[in-house]
Amino acid sequence: xxxxxxxxxxxxxxxxxxxxxxxxxxxxxxxxxxxxxxxxxxxxxxxxxxxxxxxxxxxxxxxxxxxxxxxxxxxxxxxxxxxxxxxxxxxxxxxxxxxxxxxxxxxxxxxxxxxxxxxxxxxxxxxxxxxxxxxxxxxxxxxxxxxxxxxxxxxxxxxxxxxxxxxxxxxxxxxxxxxxxxxxxxxxxxxxxxxxxxxxxxxxxxxxxxxxxxxxxxxxxxxxxxxxxxxxxxxxxxxxxxxxxxxxxxxxxxxxxxxxxxxxxxxxxxxxxxxxxxxxxxxxxxxxxxxxxxxxxxxxxxxxxxxxxxxxxxxxxxxxxxxxxxxxxxxxxxxxxxxxxxxxxxxxxxxxxxxxxxxxxxxxxxxxxxxxxxxxxxxxxxxxxxxxxxxxxxxxxxxxxxxxxxxxxxxxxxxxxxxxxxxxxxxxxxxxxxxxxxxxxxxxxxxxxxxxxxxxxxxxxxxxxxxxxxxxxxxxxxxxxxxxxxxxxxxxxxxxxxxxxxxxxxxxxxxxxxxxxxxxxxxxxxxxxxxxxxxxxxxxxxxxxxxxxxxxxxxxxxxxxxxxxxxxxxxxxxxxxxxxxxxxxxxxxxxxxxxxxxxxxxxxxxxxxxxxxxxxxxxxxxxxxxxxxxxxxxxxxxxxxx
RNA sequence: GCUGACGUAGCUCAACUGGAAGAGCACCGGAUUUGUAAUCCGGAGGUUGUGGGUUCGAGUCCCACCGUCAGCUCCA
Numbered sequence: 001x002x003x004x005x006x007x008x009x010x011x012x013x014x015x016x017x018x019x020x021x022x023x024x025x026x027x028x029x030x031x032x033x034x035x036x037x038x039x040x041x042x043x044x045x046x047x048x049x050x051x052x053x054x055x056x057x058x059x060x061x062x063x064x065x066x067x068x069x070x071x072x073x074x075x076x077x078x079x080x081x082x083x084x085x086x087x088x089x090x091x092x093x094x095x096x097x098x099x100x101x102x103x104x105x106x107x108x109x110x111x112x113x114x115x116x117x118x119x120x121x122x123x124x125x126x127x128x129x130x131x132x133x134x135x136x137x138x139x140x141x142x143x144x145x146x147x148x149x150x151x152x153x154x155x156x157x158x159x160x161x162x163x164x165x166x167x168x169x170x171x172x173x174x175x176x177x178x179x180x181x182x183x184x185x186x187x188x189x190x191x192x193x194x195x196x197x198x199x200x201x202x203x204x205x206x207x208x209x210x211x212x213x214x215x216x217x218x219x220x221x222x223x224x225x226x227x228x229x230x231x232x233x234x235x236x237x238x239x240x241x242x243x244x245x246x247x248x249x250x251x252x253x254x255x256x257x258x259x260x261x262x263x264x265x266x267x268x269x270x271x272x273x274x275x276x277x278x279x280x281x282x283x284x285x286x287x288x289x290x291x292x293x294x295x296x297x298x299x300x301x302x303x304x305x306x307x308x309x310x311x312x313x314x315x316x317x318x319x320x321x322x323x324x325x326x327x328x329x330x331x332x333x334x335x336x337x338x339x340x341x342x343x344x345x346x347x348x349x350x351x352x353x354x355x356x357x358x359x360x361x362x363x364x365x366x367x368x369x370x371x372x373x374x375x376x377x378x379x380x381x382x383x384x385x386x387x388x389x390x391x392x393x394x395x396x397x398x399x400x401x402x403x404x405x406x407x408x409x410x411x412x413x414x415x416x417x418x419x420x421x422x423x424x425x426x427x428x429x430x431x432x433x434x435x436x437x438x439x440x441x442x443x444x445x446x447x448x449x450x451x452x453x454x455x456x457x458x459x460x461x462x463x464x465x466x467x468x469x470x471x472x473x474x475x476x477x478x479x480x481x482x483x484x485x486x487x488x489x490x491x492x493x494x495x496x497x498x499x500x501x502x503x504x505x506x507x508x509x510x511x512x513x514x515x516x517x518x519x520x521x522x523x524x525x526x527x528x529x530x531x532x533x534x535x536x537x538x539x540x541x542x543x544x545x546x547x548x549x550x551x552x553x554x555x556x557x558x559x560x561x562x563x564x565x566x567x568x569x570x571x572x573x574x575x576x577x578x579x580x581x582x583x584x585x586x587x588x589x590x591x592x593x594x595x596x597x598x599x600x601x602x603x604x605x606x607x608x609x610x611x612x613x614x615x616x617x618x619x620x621x622x623x624x625x626x627x628x629x630x631x632x633x634x635x636x637x638x639x640x641x642x
Numbered sequence: 643g644c645u646g647a648c649g650u651a652g653c654u655c656a657a658c659u660g661g662a663a664g665a666g667c668a669c670c671g672g673a674u675u676u677g678u679a680a681u682c683c684g685g686a687g688g689u690u691g692u693g694g695g696u697u698c699g700a701g702u703c704c705c706a707c708c709g710u711c712a713g714c715u716c717c718a
Contacts, residue, residue, distance in 0.1 A: 075697075249653085319705090368716080370709095371643060549676065550677095577676090578681080579680080581676080587680035
């Protein structure tokens with residue numbers, strides 16, 4: 001007999017060798033039908049795998065809102081994909097095929113990349129495998145048997161060799177295909193009804209760019225047809241929000257071969273958004289006691305040698321510039337930190353001066369690898385809302401809290417949720433391990449005091465120190481990387497920064513590097529996609545457009561524009577001889593927050609007919625001054641309207 | 643940087659197997675003066691990403707380069 005504890009606290013006894021499927025059947029026929037897997041002592045198990053003698057067991061039921069159920073389904077779908085590929089491309093090498101956030105992928109070693117037609121054929125073959133309803137059969141085997149089984153699969157053998165001695169080696173078979181796999185899987189391929197292959201692309205074996213490239217196929221799967229179509233619709237929605245497309249349509253920015261890749265030209269409307277963001281963050285920083293500085297865009301290489309950027313960061317820096325026979329070569333700055341240490345070191349500092357908070361909203365240039373560039377999200381000239389906090393070791397925690405406060409303020413205003421990631425020392429770094437030990441411990445301690453849950457990104461730190469990364473969620477649930485807080489004991493050391501303590505002796509300050517938006521480029525790209533181009537009025541480049549109904553109201557409309565501009569509102573007039581309908585449509589398509597329709601009635605009464613974006617015919621008529629006051633207040637409060 | 647796909651007017655896209663570069667929108671001109679999501683007529687606009695090559699003939703085929711896109715790697 002074996003005893004299992006159920007989530008409701010009850011205990012059930014079952015004959016030895018019983019599986020979770022048996023358990024579910026014992027509880028009820030409905031549960032048995034809905035069951036797809038089981039959580040056994042917190043681990044996801046196959047439904048039909050014999051249970052251990054004493055275990056906490058929860059039945060995982062079919063459903064697209066259950067991460068475990070989806071995990072098993074997608075993992076199984078990946079196997080079905082491999083089954084189909086092996087069938088259609090008999091010599092294909094088999095890499096990894098895990099479930100991922102919104103689906104799954106599988107990597108194959110094939111001589112030619114898969115074409116879109118191949119994907120169609122594979123998907124059709126998968127449908128046949130599904131129709132066969134093969135069961136997923138788990139087997140636990142020993143190493144020699146496994147080596148024998150996968151003797152023709154070098155990638156699997158490599159993986160096999162990494163499984164530690166003593167750990168269970170299991171395989172799963174669905175019809176003609178057997179894979180080295182930990183599981184779990186759904187009971188049979190028949191469980192997989194709603195799936196789709198999405199794309200194919202190259203991917204390095206083990207994610208290592210020195211290894212061979214495999215061909216990866218991405219796909220997704222759901223239990224419910226509606227979930228699948230909702231997901232596909234969401235992909236379409238994401239495409240519609242693409243900031244590169246909206247940036248073009250809304251005339252915000254452009255890229256040009258003449259500039260080179262990754263270099264943005266901000267058009268007037270895009271520049272207005274930049275201004276709004278810049279003024280906002282500058283106000284917040286001033287309130288927090290920051291001081292603003294400016295440092296040169298190019299600097300002698302000796303500066304970057306001393307900071308450690310050369311060579312630790314050299315591959316991301318533009319090449320050196322040297323004038324014939326003229327001393328040291330120069331570099332364009334990829335970061336502001338070395339420059340800010342100069343300002344710190346320009347005079348003797350007292351502990352009374354600390355914390356010293358310096359900020360520079362500055363353009364820096366990074367030579368990003370061409371394949372990584374992506375619209376505004378990855379560029380080669382970036383505008384950081386950069387800041388460096390110089391403080392005593394005792395002040396580190398408080399200073400990190402000031403950064404978190406800023407982030408809360410910014411995220412709160414935008415109505416965004418965020419989460420934190422703790423990133424530890426990377427392989428390529430400067431400084432002794434003991435220094436890193438301390439920096440990581442200190443940062444972690446501060447993070448624990450913040451009291452929010454956080455993830456850990458091992459090896460994700462900056463080359464000079466560990467960091468906290470802020471990931472926020474947009475309107476359609478995607479995560480973005482923006483703010484970052486980095487703790488640095490290395491640069492103060494390298495630049496021999498000091499302050500005189502209360503003991504009248506020199507001490508080394510600690511440096512915190514931080515950015516709240518991250519970069520204005522990426523943050524703007526994020527905002528465009530988050531708002532789908534329909535910016536709240538305080539961010540909108542054109543806040544109001546006044547539409548006189550006929551030429552007769554043109555003068556009166558122009559006067560209204562003047563009133564609004566005097567109130568600090570960015571207002572335009574549309575006096576084109578097109579119909580009112582045409583101009584309203586144009587205003588809506590340009591996502592102008594407020595369209596003011598002005599006809600004879602309004603001019604006579606001193607009012608405007610306010611058509612708020614998206615409100616269609618629910619417009620209100622109000623006196624010009626009232627509208628001006630209202631919009632001014634909305635802008636002041638950075639309200640998320642209209 | 644790597645693998646693959648792609649590059650035709652400002653934008654979105656046509657142009658059968660190589661056989662006279664086209665449409666809609668945007669833009670310009672004219673008419674129209676409009677009450678809540680596209681008024682009508684006309685016009686201009688392209689050395690088909692760049693440079694080579696094959697061919698009687700190249701947007702179409704081949705090569706190189708540039709750029710874009712997807713993914714990998716990297717990252718604000």
